[in-house]
Amino acid sequence: MRGRDTSLLWSFGFLAAAFSIAPLVAFSFSAFAGMGKADASKTLPLLLALVSPSTLSALRFSLVQAALSTVLALLVGFPGAFFVARYDFRGRRFFMALAAVPFCLPAILVILSFILYYGKNGYFSLILARLGYGSKGEGLLYSIWGLVFVHAFYNFPIVIQNVGSVWAKMSRSREEAARTLGAGKFRSFAAGTLPYLLPSILQSASLIFLFCFFSFTIVLVFGGLAGSTLEVGIYRAIRFTNDRPKALALALLQTAIALLVVGAFAHFDRKNADASKDFGNPPPRHRPRSFSLLAIGAYSVLIAVFFLGPLFALTAEAFTVRYSLAGESRFGLENFARLLTGPAPLLLRAAGSSLSLSGLAALAAVILGFSVAASSHNGARRGQTAKAFGFRVSMNSWITALPLALSPAVISAGWSALMDSSGELLIVIGQMAIAWPFVARSLSAAFSSLDRKRNEAARTLGASPLQAMIRVDAALIAPSVASAAAFAFSITMGDANIPLILGGGKRETLPLLLYRLTSSYRFSEACAVGIVLALFTSVAFFLKERTHETP
Amino acid sequence: MKHLEVSGLRFSQGDFNLQASFSLDRGMTGIILGPSGCGKTTLLRCIAGLERPDAGEITLAGTAINLLPPEKRNLGFIFQDLALFDHVSGRKNIEFGLKLKKTPKAETVASIASLAKKLKIEALLDRKPFSMSGGEKQRLAFARAIATKPGLLLMDEPLSSLDAPLRRELRAYLRSTFSREGVTALHVTHDVEEALELGDEIFIMNHGRIVARGEPRAIFEAPPDAWCVRFLGLGFLLPVLSIKTQGGVGIAVTPFGLYAYPPKGCKASKDEIDRGEAHLYIPKRAASLLPDSMKHVDLGSSIGILEAEVEGIVFQGTFQKIELLPTPTKKDAHGAAGPAAASNHIEVEMDSAAAIAKGERARFSIEPGKCSIVPERVHS
Numbered sequence: 001m002r003g004r005d006t007s008l009l010w011s012f013g014f015l016a017a018a019f020s021i022a023p024l025v026a027f028s029f030s031a032f033a034g035m036g037k038a039d040a041s042k043t044l045p046l047l048l049a050l051v052s053p054s055t056l057s058a059l060r061f062s063l064v065q066a067a068l069s070t071v072l073a074l075l076v077g078f079p080g081a082f083f084v085a086r087y088d089f090r091g092r093r094f095f096m097a098l099a100a101v102p103f104c105l106p107a108i109l110v111i112l113s114f115i116l117y118y119g120k121n122g123y124f125s126l127i128l129a130r131l132g133y134g135s136k137g138e139g140l141l142y143s144i145w146g147l148v149f150v151h152a153f154y155n156f157p158i159v160i161q162n163v164g165s166v167w168a169k170m171s172r173s174r175e176e177a178a179r180t181l182g183a184g185k186f187r188s189f190a191a192g193t194l195p196y197l198l199p200s201i202l203q204s205a206s207l208i209f210l211f212c213f214f215s216f217t218i219v220l221v222f223g224g225l226a227g228s229t230l231e232v233g234i235y236r237a238i239r240f241t242n243d244r245p246k247a248l249a250l251a252l253l254q255t256a257i258a259l260l261v262v263g264a265f266a267h268f269d270r271k272n273a274d275a276s277k278d279f280g281n282p283p284p285r286h287r288p289r290s291f292s293l294l295a296i297g298a299y300s301v302l303i304a305v306f307f308l309g310p311l312f313a314l315t316a317e318a319f320t321v322r323y324s325l326a327g328e329s330r331f332g333l334e335n336f337a338r339l340l341t342g343p344a345p346l347l348l349r350a351a352g353s354s355l356s357l358s359g360l361a362a363l364a365a366v367i368l369g370f371s372v373a374a375s376s377h378n379g380a381r382r383g384q385t386a387k388a389f390g391f392r393v394s395m396n397s398w399i400t401a402l403p404l405a406l407s408p409a410v411i412s413a414g415w416s417a418l419m420d421s422s423g424e425l426l427i428v429i430g431q432m433a434i435a436w437p438f439v440a441r442s443l444s445a446a447f448s449s450l451d452r453k454r455n456e457a458a459r460t461l462g463a464s465p466l467q468a469m470i471r472v473d474a475a476l477i478a479p480s481v482a483s484a485a486a487f488a489f490s491i492t493m494g495d496a497n498i499p500l501i502l503g504g505g506k507r508e509t510l511p512l513l514l515y516r517l518t519s520s521y522r523f524s525e526a527c528a529v530g531i532v533l534a535l536f537t538s539v540a541f542f543l544k545e546r547t548h549e550t551p
Numbered sequence: 552m553k554h555l556e557v558s559g560l561r562f563s564q565g566d567f568n569l570q571a572s573f574s575l576d577r578g579m580t581g582i583i584l585g586p587s588g589c590g591k592t593t594l595l596r597c598i599a600g601l602e603r604p605d606a607g608e609i610t611l612a613g614t615a616i617n618l619l620p621p622e623k624r625n626l627g628f629i630f631q632d633l634a635l636f637d638h639v640s641g642r643k644n645i646e647f648g649l650k651l652k653k654t655p656k657a658e659t660v661a662s663i664a665s666l667a668k669k670l671k672i673e674a675l676l677d678r679k680p681f682s683m684s685g686g687e688k689q690r691l692a693f694a695r696a697i698a699t700k701p702g703l704l705l706m707d708e709p710l711s712s713l714d715a716p717l718r719r720e721l722r723a724y725l726r727s728t729f730s731r732e733g734v735t736a737l738h739v740t741h742d743v744e745e746a747l748e749l750g751d752e753i754f755i756m757n758h759g760r761i762v763a764r765g766e767p768r769a770i771f772e773a774p775p776d777a778w779c780v781r782f783l784g785l786g787f788l789l790p791v792l793s794i795k796t797q798g799g800v801g802i803a804v805t806p807f808g809l810y811a812y813p814p815k816g817c818k819a820s821k822d823e824i825d826r827g828e829a830h831l832y833i834p835k836r837a838a839s840l841l842p843d844s845m846k847h848v849d850l851g852s853s854i855g856i857l858e859a860e861v862e863g864i865v866f867q868g869t870f871q872k873i874e875l876l877p878t879p880t881k882k883d884a885h886g887a888a889g890p891a892a893a894s895n896h897i898e899v900e901m902d903s904a905a906a907i908a909k910g911e912r913a914r915f916s917i918e919p920g921k922c923s924i925v926p927e928r929v930h931s
Contacts, residue, residue, distance in 0.1 A: 173634035176601050179621040180628035181648035181699065188622070191647065195638040 012375040013399050016368065016440070019433065020403045023414025024251070030417040031244035054233070055250060061227035062254070065144055065219070066212040069151035073208050074201065076152055077159025080303070083296050084160060085167030088285040091300060096164065098157035098307075103438070104490040104537035106511045107154075107217040109530045112518060113310035114141070114150050114222075116317050116527070123313050124305075147222040151215060153307050155208045159201075166200040166272065167193075169282045199271035206265035210258060210404045216497070230254040235409045251410040258405035265404075266397035311534075318527035335528035347529060350513040354493055354536070357424060357509060361431035362488035368432065369439025369484065372399065373447050396444050400437040408434075412501035423506050430498035435488040442487065446480030486540040494537045510536070552613055554579075554735050555598075555703055560607030562597055569593055569604075569759040575752065577612075580729055580736045582746040585756035586782060591739045592631075594756070595705050598737065599628050611702050622651070627696030627704040631711060633688050635680040641691050642676040648699040662698065670694050670728065686717050693725070697734060704736040710745065722748050743783050747771075755779055762929050772921075775818065776929045777830045786837065787897035788830035789877070791819070791924055802854060803831045803924055807877045809854045811919035819926040828927040837922065838899040838915040840907060845914055857915045862896060864909055870900050873907060 084095050101110075117124050118141050141149075175192030183191060216231045228236075230250050237247035288296050321332040339347035376396050403411075415430050450473055458468040496511035508516070510533040517526035553574035562569040569590040575581040583591040596602040598609055600621035609617040616624045636644050642663060649659045667673045672690050680688055689709060696704055710718045726749055729736060740746055746753055747767050755763040755770070763775045774780045777788050789805040794817065796802065801817060803810045810831055819829035838857065859875035875897050899915065907913060 171632055171634070173630040173632050174636060176599075176621070177628060177630055177634035177695075178636075178647065179601070180599055180624075180626050180705075181695070182622045182651035183647075184620075184622055187651070191636060192634070195636070 012372045013395060016372050016399050016436070017402060019368070020399075020406065023411045023418055023433075024255070024406055025414070026418040027244075027251070027410050027414035028248055030413075031248040055230075055253070058228050058230050058233045058250070059253065059257075061144075062213055062229040062231070063257075065147055065151070065227075065229065066209050066215075068144075068148045069155070069212040070205050070209045072148055072152035073156040074159055074205055077156035077204070078163065078201075079295075079299050080156070080160035081162075081164035081167055083288075083292075083299060084164040085170075086285060087288045087292060087296065089288050089293075089296055095157075095303075096161055099161035100490065100538060101157055102155050102211065103487070104494045104540075105534060106494045106496045106514065107215070108496055108511065108514055108518060109314070109494075109533065110150065110154055110310070111218060111221050112514075112523065112526060112530060113314035116523070117310035117313035118146075123316075124309060142222055144227065147219060150218055150222055151212045153310075154218070155211055156307075158208055159204045162204040162207075163197060163200045167197055168285070170196055172283050199268045203265060203268040203272050206261050206268060207404075210261055210265070210401075213254070213258060213261070214404075214408060216408065231407055231409060234407050238409055238413050247410065247413075251407045254407055255405050262398070262401045262405045265401050269397040269401075314527050314530055314534075317524055318531045320524055322524060335524045336532075339525055339528060346508075346513055347532060350508050350510045350529070351532065351536075353507045354509040354511075354533075357427050357499070357507065358431065358489055358492040361428045361492040362435060362485055364428060364432040365435035365439050365488040365492070366481065366485045369436040369488070370443055370481065372396075372436075372440040373443035376444060376447075396440070400440045400444075403433060403437050408497050409501070412498060416502055423502075426502040427499050427507070427509075430502050431492040431495055434495060434498065435491045438491060439484045439488050442484045443477075443480060446477055446484075450476060490537040490540040493540070494533065554612055555581075555737070556608075556610045557598065558608050560594070560597060560604050560609065562593060562602060562604040564593075567593075567759060569597070571607075571756075571761055573754055573761055573764060575735065575737065577735055578733045579751040580734075580738060580749055582750035582753045583737065583739045583756055584741065584743065584746045584750075584753055586741060589756045590759040591741075591756050592707050595628075595707055595737065595739050598703075599626055599705055600624050601628075625699075625702045627699065627701035629692050629696050629704070629706040629709040631708045633680075633692040633709065635688060635692055635695070637680045640677055640679055641672065641683075644680070644691060644695050645676075645698045648695065652699055666694055666698055669731075685713050686721060689713070689721055690724070693728075697732065702735065704734050706736060706738040708740055711740070711742070718745070725749060755782070757782070773818075773923060774832060774925060776925050777832070777927050778929075780830075780832050780925065786832055786834040787899070788832055788925075790827065791824055791829040791831050792827075794824060794924065797854075800919075803922075805831055806879045808856060808858070808880050809852060810917055810922055811854050812922045812924055813920050816922060817924040819924050823926045824924075829924055830927070832923050832925050833917055834921050835898060835900040837918045838901070839918070840901065840905050841914040841916055846912070855917045855919055857917055859897070859913060859915070861907055861909050861911050861913055864907065866903070867900075869903065871903050871905065873899050873901060873905075875899065875913075878912070 080095055083089070084092050116122055119125065170193065172193075174196070175188045178188035178192040179185075213229075214231050215229065216235060219229045219232050220235075230253065234247045234250045234254070237243045237250065318335055319331055319333065320329045321334045322329045336347070339345065373396075411433065412430060415426055415433075419426050419429075454476070455468045455472050458472045459465070463471060494511065496509075496515060499507065499509050499512050500515065510529055514526050514529045514533065517523075517529060554577035555575040557574065558572045560569070560571045567590065571594055573581075583594060585591045593602060597604045597607075600616070600619060604617070607617065608615055611625065636647070645663050645666065646659060649662065654662070663676070667676055670690055670693065672687070672694055675683060675687055675691050680691065683691065692709065710721055713721065722745060728734070729749075738745075738749055750767055753763075753765065753767050753770055754761045757778060763770055763779050770779070771783070771785060774783065774785055780786060780788055789803075789807050789810070792804045792806065794801060794803055801812050801814065803812055810833070812831070823829045841856070857877060858880075859877040861873060862876050863874040865872040865874070877897060901907070
């Protein structure tokens with residue numbers, strides 16, 4: 001039985017890994033094929049591409065901006081993690097739910113909102129000007145600092161949720177023990193809490209680093225003057241110069257570095273699972289009083305001004321109707337109306353496409369993610385030793401983090417080469433490929449929290465193995481599956497890259513419509529589409545939050 | 552001067568209110584005994600400075616410590632989950648407090664070595680806590696807490712997660728170490744056996760108040776109220792209908808007969824007796840079986856005889872536990888006794904050799920010197 005379980009784990013693991021790597025392999029073949037037979041050595045151009053000054057500078061820029069963004073995201077997110085872990089306050093759930101943003105809002109929407117808020121005529125700039133700090137921040141948005149700022153504010157909610165949820169579960173007795181042994185507040189935190197929190201901090205850091213390292217659209221817009229990342233280089237090589245060997249070289253370099261980070265992620269993921277295994281009952285959360293209330297208030301204001309401000313600007317813009325060239329405007333619903341009326345209502349059509357494609361992709365992602373999670377759970381549940389537990393968690397982390405180490409541009413081009421066609425099927429497959437790891441991760445957590453004793457209790461009460469599985473295990477897992485499905489739906493709904501590259505212009509989804517309107521400077525309408533898109537993704541995510549706390 | 556003095560301590564959180572005043576001599580072990588949720592852990596945390604009381608003063612060796620942060624109070628605390636630092640070795644765990652006290656390196660090394668020898672934990676110094684057994688972790692936590700020679704050791708049910716044999720072993724270990732090292736300790740538990748074995752003085756808590764205090768023997772011989780009798784499982788209670796004096800001896804009238812009690816043996820007020828809130832407390836070992844020849848004798852209004860049906864006998868090794876359903880006396884069964892006579896099962900303990908069988912009706916004589924009349928609850 002054990003043998004069969006383990007081989008099931010291996011086969012699903014292998015399938016999932018193969019699924020992740022297939023497009024990279026396909027792209028590699030197409031790159032080599034493109035070099036022709038005359039080349040003395042097919043690897044030479046690859047090597048040359050790797051050592052060129054532009055590659056090295058792109059590599060440096062990629063690493064520096066990702067590192068800075070990660071540090072800033074940690075700094076912004078850490079106090080939030082502390083507050084949600086220790087206190088019960090109005091808005092606590094909201095802080096946790098913000099984690100949806102980096103996963104579900106397409107980058108283009110974030111860019112649009114940051115420009116509307118921090119840009120030259122943005123609300124924030126206008127307020128600064130009113131306060132007499134007129135041109136202080138101008139141009140900052142389009143430098144490396146702007147890029148780092150946008151990245152950090154895009155990703156800090158990951159820290160709040162990942163670190164906050166671990167912290168909330170942690171008993172405070174170690175910190176208190178340190179205090180009774182003579183340590184001050186800071187020292188006792190360092191001795192009694194930080195070592196147990198560190199895995200989750202580093203796990204979040206590696207995830208954010210990966211997101212920023214592969215960031216593409218945001219770099220293209222905000223980093224333009226400061227430098228270019230490897231991902232932008234890959235995109236340019238594929239799209240404009242059709243230099244596939246160079247794109248491949250950059251992608252391999254990028255993946256090699258990303259694999260190190262994925263390794264770190266998998267390692268900390270496992271440590272995190274190990275550390276939080278023995279936490280026992282979570283300590284109670286208190287209502288904040290005096291100083292803590294003040295601190296939470298100040299933090300909320302900071303988040304509202306810097307982070308929610310852009311989203312507010314986006315909403316305001318969606319309802320702003322400009323009716324003269326002089327820039328006069330008023331409040332109204334015309335932006336929506338224009339997109340909803342006419343012989344071919346753009347918004348309805350795009351929403352229809354988005355719903356059907358994302359629905360299918362999410363369904364497929366749930367099937368694959370469920371299979372991987374279930375088989376890895378099954379593979380080690382009987383007589384599980386610490387080593388087996390560790391191995392299972394590691395393998396799970398590796399398999400589910402692997403897709404994060406691959407260039408989205410190369411993946412898209414690879415799928416395109418693999419299927420030799422464009423269109424709906426490709427979009428569904430491509431989006432499924434980005435969503436399934438998150439499904440597998442959240443379902444793995446659900447599977448590992450299944451208590452085998454409940455199943456055994458059902459058996460002793462007269463249930464057959466099948467009945468016990470359906471009435472106990474399946475019933476307990478079902479809410480997690482529903483929430484994972486909602487999460488997958490949010491991710492695929494918000495994704496713009498796959499349909500942009502693979503869609504071949506046949507189906508216009510909401511993010512694509514958003515792109516098209518933005519590039520033709522129809523910002524108000526773009527914002528209206530953004531609002532509709534954000535509604536879809538956030539409703540799905542909030543449904544997920546109702547049943548599950550961690551992604 | 553007492554070593555630890557807690558006076559007028561008040562702490563409230565939501566509906567819960569804690570009020571406590573007590574003291575403890577140097578070198579003594581005080582036990583805070585009470586049911587779950589009675590506030591014993593909170594009391595300990597207030598003393599340690601981990602909770603901030605609303606009022607009150609705490610002094611340790613003559614110094615007020617209630618305004619000091621936990622790290623300045625010179626206390627040791629052993630937590631229920633032990634709170635060992637799993638990421639570092641046993642040695643580093645013990646070293647932690649010594650380093651913070653800026654103990655010179657050589658002295659640290661020497662004191663860890665001698666402590667490890669005394670507590671028999673040499674083998675644990677270079678291992679990390681996650682690889683240790685429950686008992687080993689306990690010993691390490693204990694060593695860590697006393698390494699800095701704290702003025703007071705606070706223990707929050709550290710033995711509660713262990714199995715019975717290991718708990719017995721560690722109790723003996725703690726008792727001998729406490730007396731050898733002259734540790735002053737305050738130990739929270741809900742385990743009566745543990746309280747008796749470790750405590751020089753017991754403080755019984757209920758609903759945020761200390762309801763009884765004293766040496767274990769004194770509390771067990773003269774429990775202050777019915778609640779303590781039930782909580783400590785000391786004996787059984789019969790409702791007192793009234794009291795009277797007969798030939799200079801106090802007599803309690805119960806639905807199950809008349810019983811004498813010693814002078815000063817009535818702790819309930821007249822009001823409490825009139826309201827039906829008083830009980831006759833009879834210790835488990837105060838009943839002895841009357842011979843068969845006494846079974847059918849008409850007792851009339853004899854004093855100190857309990858008649859009951861034997862419902863069950865539980866062999867307990869050196870003694871046997873007899874479960875009884877007391878029979879109301881005829882007069883009271885239909886009259887004044889009313890609902891009080893709707894009797895509860897009671898338990899007495901006797902020698903294993905006592906010849907008694909399940910289902911039979913038996914008569915017991917009750918030793919008057921051991922009985923007392925207690926109120927339902929002492930209001931402190």
